Amino acid sequence: GEDVEQSLFLSVREGDSSVINCTYTDSSSTYLYWYKQEPGAGLQLLTYIFSNMDMKQDQRLTVLLNKKDKHLSLRIADTQTGDSAIYFCAESSDYKLSFGAGTTVTVRA
Amino acid sequence: SAVISQKPSRDICQRGTSLTIQCQVDSQVTMMFWYRQQPGQSLTLIATANQGSEATYESGFVIDKFPISRPNLTFSTLTVSNLSPEDSSIYLCSAAGQGAKGYTFGSGTRLTVV
Numbered sequence A: 001g002e003d004v005e006q007s008l009f010l011s012v013r014e015g016d017s018s019v020i021n022c023t024y025t026d027s028s029s030t031y032l033y034w035y036k037q038e039p040g041a042g043l044q045l046l047t048y049i050f051s052n053m054d055m056k057q058d059q060r061l062t063v064l065l066n067k068k069d070k071h072l073s074l075r076i077a078d079t080q081t082g083d084s085a086i087y088f089c090a091e092s093s094d095y096k097l098s099f100g101a102g103t104t105v106t107v108r109a
Numbered sequence B: 001s002a003v004i005s006q007k008p009s010r011d012i013c014q015r016g017t018s019l020t021i022q023c024q025v026d027s028q029v030t031m032m033f034w035y036r037q038q039p040g041q042s043l044t045l046i047a048t049a050n051q052g053s054e055a056t057y058e059s060g061f062v063i064d065k066f067p068i069s070r071p072n073l074t075f076s077t078l079t080v081s082n083l084s085p086e087d088s089s090i091y092l093c094s095a096a097g098q099g100a101k102g103y104t105f106g107s108g109t110r111l112t113v114v
Helices: none
Strands: A004-005 A007-014 A018-025 A032-037 A045-051 A055-058 A060-066 A071-076 A085-093 A096-099 A104-109 B004-007 B011-014 B018-026 B031-037 B043-049 B068-072 B074-082 B089-096 B109-114
Touching: A004 A085, A007 A018, A007 A045, A018 A085, A018 A104, A045 A055, A045 A060, A045 A071, A071 A085, A071 B109, A096 B043, B004 B089, B011 B043, B018 B089, B018 B109, B043 B068, B043 B074, B074 B089
Parallel strands: A007 A104, B011 B109
Antiparallel strands: A004 A018, A018 A071, A032 A045, A032 A085, A055 A060, A060 A071, A085 A096, A085 A104, B004 B018, B018 B074, B031 B043, B031 B089, B068 B074, B089 B109
């Protein structure tokens, strides 16, 4: 697998926007993903972006991809307490997923 | 996207024993994978479960320790053998169907070895 890096922690106030950043190394990645993991649960696919796109928006979620810098970000608008979780970015290569370490997002009132 | 039922959801096992984890997918999928998530860490791919043939293991994982079966396109098992406390982790299966949305995950099995 290739290296995928993320910041480990993010604290955000309820109602503000959250931005989670990720860098990856495999320039041949076809798709990049964001997954959410709540305590004691498996991984839930939040959104994904094809590598030839710059941006994808899905309700409160906006994904930005800078392929030149191999940088991926996830913006969550109007962050709610239910958004508290660990967020993993992942890249796909040769049908396998490589995951970052996960960013723990804590939403405070 | 496919829905995966994974069981057991958790287990506590004695060292030296084995645990078999099952994943059932509600539709036929091309590929299935097994991951390990050690406490506080990310997911590490153990192997790709191949239908009708031996699994393909990642570096650091061997068949004797992690035997995998995949008898058809909807079912796979992972056995964690000769358990030691270091095997205490969450184990997740994943299925990849067609297209980018195909990667879905089971709810995980939390294994504690005592």
